[in-house]
């Protein structure tokens with residue numbers, strides 16, 4: 001498949017062939033795409049006889065620990081030792097890794113997040129990829145490495161999770177071409193889905209119940225607001241990690257078009273996750289608050305009183321919905337709905 005990305009991918013192939021020792025990292029608080037991209041890459045480099053170490057700032061969520069190689073990823077705040085190159089996947093900037101010391105090496109940046117900061121010696125960026133692992137798939141092929149079941153499993157895991165189980169608008173024919181090849185390489189999609197989605201603990205289910213019971217809607221009924229703090233998690237017998245995926249549930253209601261999820265970090269500091277349907281660009285909203293992500297899935301970290309923050313995010317998301325609705329002219333004339 002010829003794309004505009006032929007040049008960086010070829011540079012990466014040459015850079016990999018010319019080097020021996022690689023450190024692979026991805027973003028802090030890993031998800032299916034960061035882990036899947038990282039380990040697919042690790043297995044491919046192993047197949048080429050390279051020395052590979054994978055380092056992340058945080059451990060993978062429990063369900064992902066069931067996939068090959070995940071428990072072997074080193075968890076550390078900095079990387080020690082010498083490497084010929086660092087391959088960073090799924091990170092808009094190097095700071096997203098949460099791992100210090102990677103900038104000492106020749107950095108290869110592979111990412112699909114809009115606004116990537118081009119922080120590498122080689123930068124390969126493709127916003128049209130539904131998952132970073134789609135890019136890794138192409139790289140594996142360009143390296144001439146056979147698609148083993150382990151590599152294919154990680155690529156499929158990444159695509160399944162980063163498309164929100166094939167819900168997001170980033171999906172393309174290429175997405176399904178790659179998934180087909182993964183299945184032909186021996187991936188069991190039923191097993192992957194069960195490992196990812198059906199292997200939770202009871203605390204998680206109870207925490208989902210508590211958080212969803214307290215869910216609020218904006219006056220239009222199109223935006224859901226969910227909130228969790230440490231006390232709610234403790235009372236339910238779950239952890240913050242257990243809330244992974246919860247944000248997608250309000251979107252199962254037909255009328256709800258966007259969700260904003262506030263997780264208290266400490267005091268007035270909150271981690272904000274957002275999801276949307278269709279063309280509602282909440283990635284742009286996250287960017288306004290110094291975060292990032294994609295049109296349908298994005299996040300940021302903010303400080304402030306929770307009531308004021310909720311009001312502010314509802315306003316911004318309502319504006320993103322208005323842009324999709326074509327109500328923009330109305331809003332600019334000040335004749336739009338409510339608070340806008």
Ligand code: AMP
Pocket residue numbers: 027031092272273274290291292293294297298299300301
């Ligand atoms: P999350 O809500 O944490 O699952 O994140 C959804 C998407 O937004 C993922 O693709 C993240 O990589 C991206 N994202 C979340 N937080 C940030 C951030 N602070 N900066 C850049 N991208 C982010």
Ligand code: MN
Pocket residue numbers: 033034090112130131132162
């Ligand atoms: Mn991704």
